[in-house]
Amino acid sequence: MENIIEVRNVSKSYQIGVKREYYYSLRDTIVEAVKKPARWLKGQRANKETFWALEDINFSVKKGEVIGVVGRNGAGKTTLLKVLSRITPPTFGHAVIRGRVNSLLEVGTGFHPELKGRENIYLAGAILGMTKKEIDSKFDEIVAFSEIGQFLDTPVKRYSSGMYVRLAFAVAAHLEPEVLFVDEVLAVGDYKFQRKCLEKMGQVSQEGRTVLFVSHNMASVARLCSRSILLEKGRLVMEGSTPDVIEKYIGLRETIGAEVTWENPLEAPGDSVVRLKSVRILSEHSVPSSKLDISKDFFIELAYQNFIEGAKLLPRIRIVNNEGVVILTASSLPSICTEPDTWYDRPSPKGVFRSVCKIPGNLLKEGYYFINVTIGNLAGLIDSSGHVEQDHVISFEVVDKGGIYKEHSNVLVGVVQPRLDWKTEHQK
């Protein structure tokens, strides 16, 4: 059978600083132009580095296939979809797509808050590539799918976020492309609606449409996609059956390990103010461990070096699960600590600091977790920027050795499973 999508040697590079900076100002460019000859004379290279978001990607997809695209944050999944959707051109290589293409990189693209639900269905439909005739013919179906009923003539700015997402997805779900690109759009919305969307997408593939599906949610990738590709640092590292790819993906994550130490401070995450030295997961007996008993306490330990006398540092940890959901944020903010941290909001001398956070047992569910680390200051808390900002620094696995929850795991829906105080009284 003919290939619907053919991707050959596709690469995409960004100039670092071009992509990250919010915008240029003319002044910067003038300053740069004046500086450049000086740099050139000194024999130094310009301060810009080329970053390869995609490197030499090759794959092809046959008609009716649903392909999962998995990989860590920053592996190039979204960039790949953007190149294939023609939002941004590749730097090298080429790709051919045979058939009408729609891409769904975000829920609610093009919605206007002032317009009514009814009007937004037309607007968003047109932006996503539907003709007015198509929207007319599917209008009732879209309204029924979105479950917004009587709010059809209310401006969407008055909608709850749930209603907004449902309407936006309802429009997107009624696209009828031959090739569909979907990015992590199901991370929003309530559980029931997510399932409805997944079912709708399952139908889409049965109708012979070709789908490229990006997700961190391995459960939905496994359910929808027969074949998957794995991206790692902009390269395609594996292409194969979904279970194999997921296994490899989780394997990749495991190699991160329960302990990471930076011997060379220059390579450590951080800047001129503070750099990480090590991050470790310690079991209840203070031994580094990547497999933790579900019922036991454990510790997350950060060691970092402060280079500036008097800096006020605020370390922060996030625990993220296998599906990319942030389970919790821990930090030395007094309002979220059991006891005030000695060094909270206090000028620190130069030197090495060690922060330890205790995570109680019987809180996390069975599964794989990652730690994101930020070391910033109080001001940075607002825009969540920091001197150190590192995602997926280490990983660990919570295992249910004693079978405490295992037997009921199918009923125990939720992201955490704490042990709670539960009492029933017989009142009469």
Next chain:
Amino acid sequence: MMETNIKPVKGFFNIDLQELWRFRELFYFLAWRDIKVRYKQTSIGIVWAVLQPFLTMLIFSVIFGRVAGISSGNIPYPIFVYSGLLFWNYFSNALSAASNSLVAEQNIIQKVYFPKIIIPLSSTLVFLLDFFFAAIILVGLMVYYHFFPSLVGVLLVVPSIIITFLSFSGLSLMLSSINVKYRDVRYALPFFIQLLIFITPVIYPASILGTHKWLLYLNPMSGVIETMRVGLLGVGTIDWSVFGFSALLSIILFMLGLLYFKRSERFFADII
């Protein structure tokens, strides 16, 4: 079957008219949205489109007509300045909205593919509507002051609108793409537009400059305003060389804008 080829974009000039035609409905929907949203949550709504130029006309009549005593020949100053403001407002409002349009729609640009040129062009349609509403006042003033348009004047209304459209489109295609990279445009443009009205014969007749009046005609709006004033009020004779030169300039501006836009378009999603 439709086949899409994705490859690095090279710097040649190509406009896919077929593709633009396929996306014509999007053009229509974006313009429709702007019109719908324009006077949302206002109490007097579309009346603003009439009130704004009318109040400007009153203020200008007092300041420039009475206090400064600018001579408008045998045309009463209020109708003189209003006939200029009508086209000037269309030009300047459309120019400033279109120049900011790409930045305003950055979210869509980063998430969906379509010919980007639709954004600046569709964002100006709402001002054509404003123009027609504002024209009602001119008709009222003509009745009040007993002016009657010449046939040529009426016939030139559509060409004048086209010249105005080509002029602000050309400029804003250029400015909106520069704005994607350098947000300085957002701050410099209102200032630039404010200055530009003084070198356009809106509040004074071009004749005031004597032999230097050719300077004004470097701005294509000057020819449009002078011609429409003569034609619609039926006073004096139309200077065809001036009108022709405006038309030529507007076409050149539009082509330059288009060229610049097509050259920078491919990087919009990366740097916006």
